[in-house]
Amino acid sequence: MAEIRKDLLRDTWIIIAKDRALKPNDFPINKEGVHFSGNDKVCPFCAGNEIHTPPEIAAYRDKLSRANSPGWTIRAIPNKYSAFSLQNELKIEHTGINQSRTGVGQHEVIIETPEHDSELHEFNTDKIELVFKMFQERYLALANDARIKYIQIYKNRGIFAGASLVHSHSQILALPMVPEVNKGLPKYYEMHSDCLICNIIAQEKALGSRVIYEGDEFIVLSPYASRFAYEIWVLPKKHQAHFGNITVNERQELAFIVKQVLGGIIAILGNPSYNIAINSAPINSGKEKAYHWFVEITPRLIVTAGVEVTTGLYMNPVSPEVATQIFKEEMAILLKE
Amino acid sequence: MAEIRKDLLRDTWIIIAKDRALKPNDFPINKEGVHFSGNDKVCPFCAGNEIHTPPEIAAYRDKLSRANSPGWTIRAIPNKYSAFSLQNELKIEHTGINQSRTGVGQHEVIIETPEHDSELHEFNTDKIELVFKMFQERYLALANDARIKYIQIYKNRGIFAGASLVHSHSQILALPMVPEVNKGLPKYYEMHSDCLICNIIAQEKALGSRVIYEGDEFIVLSPYASRFAYEIWVLPKKHQAHFGNITVNERQELAFIVKQVLGGIIAILGNPSYNIAINSAPINSGKEKAYHWFVEITPRLIVTAGVEVTTGLYMNPVSPEVATQIFKEEMAILLKE
Numbered sequence: 001m002a003e004i005r006k007d008l009l010r011d012t013w014i015i016i017a018k019d020r021a022l023k024p025n026d027f028p029i030n031k032e033g034v035h036f037s038g039n040d041k042v043c044p045f046c047a048g049n050e051i052h053t054p055p056e057i058a059a060y061r062d063k064l065s066r067a068n069s070p071g072w073t074i075r076a077i078p079n080k081y082s083a084f085s086l087q088n089e090l091k092i093e094h095t096g097i098n099q100s101r102t103g104v105g106q107h108e109v110i111i112e113t114p115e116h117d118s119e120l121h122e123f124n125t126d127k128i129e130l131v132f133k134m135f136q137e138r139y140l141a142l143a144n145d146a147r148i149k150y151i152q153i154y155k156n157r158g159i160f161a162g163a164s165l166v167h168s169h170s171q172i173l174a175l176p177m178v179p180e181v182n183k184g185l186p187k188y189y190e191m192h193s194d195c196l197i198c199n200i201i202a203q204e205k206a207l208g209s210r211v212i213y214e215g216d217e218f219i220v221l222s223p224y225a226s227r228f229a230y231e232i233w234v235l236p237k238k239h240q241a242h243f244g245n246i247t248v249n250e251r252q253e254l255a256f257i258v259k260q261v262l263g264g265i266i267a268i269l270g271n272p273s274y275n276i277a278i279n280s281a282p283i284n285s286g287k288e289k290a291y292h293w294f295v296e297i298t299p300r301l302i303v304t305a306g307v308e309v310t311t312g313l314y315m316n317p318v319s320p321e322v323a324t325q326i327f328k329e330e331m332a333i334l335l336k337e
Numbered sequence: 338m339a340e341i342r343k344d345l346l347r348d349t350w351i352i353i354a355k356d357r358a359l360k361p362n363d364f365p366i367n368k369e370g371v372h373f374s375g376n377d378k379v380c381p382f383c384a385g386n387e388i389h390t391p392p393e394i395a396a397y398r399d400k401l402s403r404a405n406s407p408g409w410t411i412r413a414i415p416n417k418y419s420a421f422s423l424q425n426e427l428k429i430e431h432t433g434i435n436q437s438r439t440g441v442g443q444h445e446v447i448i449e450t451p452e453h454d455s456e457l458h459e460f461n462t463d464k465i466e467l468v469f470k471m472f473q474e475r476y477l478a479l480a481n482d483a484r485i486k487y488i489q490i491y492k493n494r495g496i497f498a499g500a501s502l503v504h505s506h507s508q509i510l511a512l513p514m515v516p517e518v519n520k521g522l523p524k525y526y527e528m529h530s531d532c533l534i535c536n537i538i539a540q541e542k543a544l545g546s547r548v549i550y551e552g553d554e555f556i557v558l559s560p561y562a563s564r565f566a567y568e569i570w571v572l573p574k575k576h577q578a579h580f581g582n583i584t585v586n587e588r589q590e591l592a593f594i595v596k597q598v599l600g601g602i603i604a605i606l607g608n609p610s611y612n613i614a615i616n617s618a619p620i621n622s623g624k625e626k627a628y629h630w631f632v633e634i635t636p637r638l639i640v641t642a643g644v645e646v647t648t649g650l651y652m653n654p655v656s657p658e659v660a661t662q663i664f665k666e667e668m669a670i671l672l673k674e
């Protein structure tokens with residue numbers, strides 16, 4: 001079972017998978033090079049290998065096919081190595097100055113395709129939209145549990161983005177507490193009674209130098225204080241706290257945008273590792289007013305080094321204004337094709 | 338010149354190296370594999386190649402040798418790619434809701450040895466102590482500038498720790514503001530009028546399950562809320578805010594401990610990438626009471642993935658209690674040798 005421990009030094013929480021206790025030789029990487037587990041072995045995410053995963057939670061599949069057998073296009077399963085569970089009882093434990101709580105929550109994997117060699121950025125727009133539809137359904141199902149306070153949807157693609165399997169997949173983590181990282185949103189709301197992201201959109205539209213693309217529903221930009229080189233935000237123009245409320249129209253446009261942006265990243269940056277994250281408001285906590293959901297796409301060209309890890313200050317060698325220019329040129333080519 | 342930009346969303350600062358503007362092909366890594374720049378080319382950190390670095394700031398060298406020529410054992414130079422400079426004028430700029438300031442500061446590289454193939458963990462204890470002596474001297478020199486508010490000393494070893502050159506080196510970053518990451522220390526002090534780290538030491542000594550080694554001056558432990566698998570803290574037992582005040586005795590014991598710990602990490606974890614960080618109090622800001630300097634050693638066995646990057650919540654698959662057991666056994670062997 002996971003234990004969520006209070007990190008008093010950093011004033012945050014750390015998730016410790018107590019029963020997993022990886023031994024030194026269990027890690028996928030070491031200095032000698034990259035050992036990408038899952039490449040040589042049976043891939044548990046391929047059609048026909050359903051027996052190698054925990055039983056599915058949801059799937060889009062042929063009507064005639066049975067659960068946990070081939071015939072699916074998208075499949076949601078529990079993360080095999082997660083120690084989060086909704087069966088856990090919420091317990092808070094104190095030992096001296098230390099504090100921990102049980103891992104009440106759920107950690108799911110969304111297998112995006114039954115095919116081993118097809119990646120999200122290679123799907124057509126309809127298929128990408130279907131992946132987002134599954135994200136939305138799982139989000140709404142998990143948000144129904146009042147003990148869940150925050151849901152993070154994210155994708156790790158490639159070894160430098162933290163992926164341990166190559167087969168195209170995303171993850172959903174439903175947590176019993178609100179992480180602190182987007183704390184600027186409630187802070188801005190408290191000071192200005194207004195949404196930070198709505199203000200960012202208005203300002204960036206007026207300036208123009210960091211706007212890559214604007215559609216009916218979304219605006220795509222390089223954030224002013226990009227943490228990563230070529231980081232991109234996709235912001236819904238309509239103020240909306242929760243990703244769970246995304247409309248069909250929005251889902252369709254988001255799929256189109258994500259396909260173009262990933263195509264641009266792959267073309268420009270030489271097929272890099274990347275993360276995608278869907279950041280949404282806390283749930284079941286009455287705090288949504290300050291929040292505005294959005295999508296963050298971060299190529300992982302540089303490993304977070306000692307300075308980022310210890311100070312939390314990111315050093316970015318590419319200004320977002322330069323990145324915007326490069327993306328705009330590439331996306332103009334992609335959109336013409 | 339660097340620009341330090343306010344990240345309103347995360348409520349932190351991002352350092353953007355505006356004039357560097359790396360192009361897509363300038364990055365050392367991509368999905369195809371690891372290209373470790375500096376392996377094939379002339380190494381600028383080797384003896385004889387001093388012309389390839391900016392002029393040295395300080396060096397331990399033979400009395401008869403000249404600056405920026407061979408004859409040195411340890412050399413401090415400006416980081417070639419840094420846009421921080423103490424020549425910069427402190428300027429704060431506002432554009433709408435955005436805020437930036439100029440990169441007043443200094444970013445130095447400490448080349449730890451003239452030899453290309455000798456690494457910190459292979460040095461003898463006296464040589465490691467000499468590296469710490471250079472750290473201390475540079476720390477004290479930089480702390481003399483009242484515009485400097487925080488000094489981070491850190492080492493990136495190996496590609497997964499963010500190193501871009503293999504030749505053994507560390508870095509010192511002198512910043513014009515205090516990063517937020519150890520914010521638990523002032524928070525604890527405000528609540529308890531007491532030092533968090535002194536309390537951690539007392540509690541861990543009483544419990545014992547996370548203590549790896551105790552010397553006269555330092556205690557070595559796996560922190561209760563370890564962010565990384567096999568993360569280690571080396572804590573001075575005497576309450577002291579600033580690394581700059583380390584005594585000769587402490588420096589000698591610290592060198593001995595770092596050699597043992599790194600030896601343990603290399604032996605146990607298969608020669609992994611690692612970071613070392615020396616965390617100290619803010620300077621020139623009257624805030625030191627709440628702080629207690631310490632050394633953090635983090636093997637980098639797992640890449641920070643989408644969940645860490647977006648939520649700031651670290652998932653650690655190895656409990657610190659298990660890591661302590663494994664380290665204690667290995668260190669008992671090393672200390673007998």
